[in-house]
Amino acid sequence: MAGFGQERKYVTVHRTQKLMGSRFDITVVAANEEIGYINIDEAVAEITRIEKLISSWDPESETSSVNKNAGIRPVKISLELFNLIERTKKISEITDGAFDISFASMDKIWKFDGSMDYMPTAEEINNSVSKVGYEKIVLDPANRTVFLMEKGMKISFGAVGKGYAADKAKELLVSKQVVAGIINASGDLTTWGTKASGEKWLIGIANPLSKDKIFSWLPIVESSVATSGNYEKFVIFDGKKYTHIIDPRTGYPSQGVNSVSVFAKSAELCDALATAVFIMGKEAGLSLINQLGGTEVILVDSNNKIHKSSGILFDNNP
Numbered sequence: 001m002a003g004f005g006q007e008r009k010y011v012t013v014h015r016t017q018k019l020m021g022s023r024f025d026i027t028v029v030a031a032n033e034e035i036g037y038i039n040i041d042e043a044v045a046e047i048t049r050i051e052k053l054i055s056s057w058d059p060e061s062e063t064s065s066v067n068k069n070a071g072i073r074p075v076k077i078s079l080e081l082f083n084l085i086e087r088t089k090k091i092s093e094i095t096d097g098a099f100d101i102s103f104a105s106m107d108k109i110w111k112f113d114g115s116m117d118y119m120p121t122a123e124e125i126n127n128s129v130s131k132v133g134y135e136k137i138v139l140d141p142a143n144r145t146v147f148l149m150e151k152g153m154k155i156s157f158g159a160v161g162k163g164y165a166a167d168k169a170k171e172l173l174v175s176k177q178v179v180a181g182i183i184n185a186s187g188d189l190t191t192w193g194t195k196a197s198g199e200k201w202l203i204g205i206a207n208p209l210s211k212d213k214i215f216s217w218l219p220i221v222e223s224s225v226a227t228s229g230n231y232e233k234f235v236i237f238d239g240k241k242y243t244h245i246i247d248p249r250t251g252y253p254s255q256g257v258n259s260v261s262v263f264a265k266s267a268e269l270c271d272a273l274a275t276a277v278f279i280m281g282k283e284a285g286l287s288l289i290n291q292l293g294g295t296e297v298i299l300v301d302s303n304n305k306i307h308k309s310s311g312i313l314f315d316n317n318p
Helices: 033-054 062-068 079-094 101-105 122-128 161-175 267-280 282-291
Strands: 011-019 022-030 137-140 145-148 180-185 188-192 201-207 210-220 224-229 234-237 240-243 257-264 296-301 306-308
Touching: 011 033, 022 033, 022 161, 033 062, 033 079, 033 161, 033 180, 062 145, 079 101, 079 137, 079 145, 079 267, 161 180, 161 188, 161 224, 161 267, 188 201, 188 267, 224 267, 257 267, 257 282, 267 282, 267 296, 282 296
Parallel strands: none
Antiparallel strands: 011 022, 022 180, 137 145, 180 188, 188 224, 201 210, 224 257, 234 240, 257 296, 296 306
């Protein structure tokens, strides 16, 4: 019973709430329940603030203003949004455009709701991505403006926004001396500290054949993880499976990968890279992650074979 008297007197408080159109699970370790629920309220307020900033559905948001003025004029935006767009452009550069927030400009010619009965033509697919291209997002740091060069261009933070919101909520709670917690934004999650018991938080990596089954539990400390998977949404033409994650460079659905889980300090980076690696495929994706410091990946290919970056250590048996 050595050390029993030093046990921390903390409680774990949890809430699930729909935010940004997704399920958020917020868990904090606090001195008591009342403080824990106040902390969760603060996290929810921060996530709501981020949504107002980055939502392309909200006609009043800064992002909507940028989209409305595509091909017309540059729009002055807050430093926060400017910095976020600048970071997404850097990720577009290192992934050769596999990640691209101007993906929102794409014509929706693929349907994954069961209504598609023929494959789009090569011309339709080609035309669908004609307005996509991160290099057409012009940033002016001196005036803090962003300009989308072509009419009809749009940006959207669908592949990075939940991760960014999780990071910002964590940052706020850490600044309020919240000792530990997990913000889980529908699978894009970030942690800090340890459980009330002092144990590490464990993250389950889902088996791509059945997302309710976990094939590995990984302890994570002060870290984030995001997963991209094609569990549910796909179409099959001529015996070939096309998933709902579409390559913004070509307009074709990505192939060869069933799921990607990326681990890094920031959930925003995990979120963006999980999408990019899924699109880049096994060789290029693993090669990229192995070159980036402090970033790891577990990738499951279309034959359900597991591949991992050099820093991931666990047995490959589901």
